[in-house]
Amino acid sequence: MLKPDKLLIVANPTAGGYDRTVLEAVRAGLEKAGYHVTLHLTSQAGEMGEICSAPTFDAGTLVIAGGDGSVNNALAGLQAQLNTPKLAIIPCGTANVLAHELKLPKKPHKIIEMLTAGQTIPLHAGLANGHPFVLMASSGFDAEVVHAIPLALKRRLGKLAYVVTALKLAFTRKPVDLEAEVDGEIYRGKLIVATNSRFYGGPFCVAPNESVSRAGLHLLVLENDDVLSVIRFALALISNRMHKTKGVRVIPFERARLHSTQAAAVQIDCSGSDRRRPFWRDAC
Known part of the structure; x- marks a missing residue:
């Protein structure tokens, strides 16, 4: 008790x-x-x-x-x-x-x-294969950065460690084709984020209508993740215009399933996770 x-x-x-x-x-x-x-x-x-x-x-x-x-x-x-x-x-x-x-x-x-x-206040969360996430679950380039970032570098440089690791990966990684299935409709992209929060990566707004204190999730689908696209999306992120950027789709959803043709990195609330996890909505 x-x-x-x-x-x-x-x-x-x-x-x-x-x-x-x-x-x-x-x-x-x-x-x-x-x-x-x-x-x-x-x-x-x-x-x-x-x-x-x-x-x-x-x-x-x-x-x-x-x-x-x-x-x-x-x-x-x-x-x-x-x-x-x-x-x-x-x-x-x-x-x-x-x-x-x-x-x-x-x-x-x-x-x-x-x-x-x-x-x-109420705190709502999503579930990825039964594992809660209060902020986001994603697969693609950002998840690869989370998996690759050395802990020592993160402790020494803080947020800058993500930038350094992302720059190293951008020129060496092989993109993975991802598909998200929502209500029978397929959305294809290179980076897919299920977000429960309006913010991403700190104070940067990606889903203005989202809130951890309300039920509901939004899916962000980024069509490309080549170097030029990553730079363009990064600029959109820091100017809080990601949700208005060409090549980005924002879809409200309750349940979604993620598919990939090969093993894809997944991160949950900025921590590395399993491969090929499906995402779906549930209250926690």
């Missing part, structure tokens, strides 16, 4: 923006407000999900201090719980797309105010 006054902070110390002093300040402020606070630092991959899926989990509020991948791991773990806690996030990752979507605070006193206020 969940304990309303118990608050568990689970932090990923390898996240790009991790700051122990912020977490200690938040813990001290919450304890002063009367909460029983536990701070746990993960030490290995997958630990976030294991903590959230444990039969002994009893925190009324779960605070994830990490990036989008950490939040995804927590959501996957919480699927095992009959009763789910309130979820809060302290942004500590590289892109922090969800933090941009929800306009989450980063300063300790603002985080404490958010947590003690107790106000909540």
Whole structure:
């Protein structure tokens, strides 16, 4: 049984923006407000999900201090719980797309105010072969970058590591033909994104009518991913015009299936995943 006054902070110390002093300040402020606070630092991959899926989990509020991948791991773990806690996030990752979507605070006193206020909003998620994604699941060039980026480079350069890795791949990779089936209609492209968020890669808007707090998904289909197209799409992304760009289709959907003629990289919430995963909509 969940304990309303118990608050568990689970932090990923390898996240790009991790700051122990912020977490200690938040813990001290919450304890002063009367909460029983536990701070746990993960030490290995997958630990976030294991903590959230444990039969002994009893925190009324779960605070994830990490990036989008950490939040995804927590959501996957919480699927095992009959009763789910309130979820809060302290942004500590590289892109922090969800933090941009929800306009989450980063300063300790603002985080404490958010947590003690107790106000909540619904959080909807999609499912990719049963695995939740709160932001996006995609296949194509962006997923290949997520798979190829060295962790050491990501820690050293932050967001710039994605650019460096993308430039290296752009001239050496072999494109994969993808098909998305939605309501019996086939959409073909080189990069396909199922998005649950209006933002992508940080503060860049790709689906203005989307929101993680509302049910529904949008499919982005990019027809080409040659070097010139990638540059054009990148410029459209940073100017928040991706959804209006030639060669990009945006389709609202509830259920979609992804097909490819060969193994294709897939990423879920900025983390590398399996190959040839179908995407479909479900509430989580």
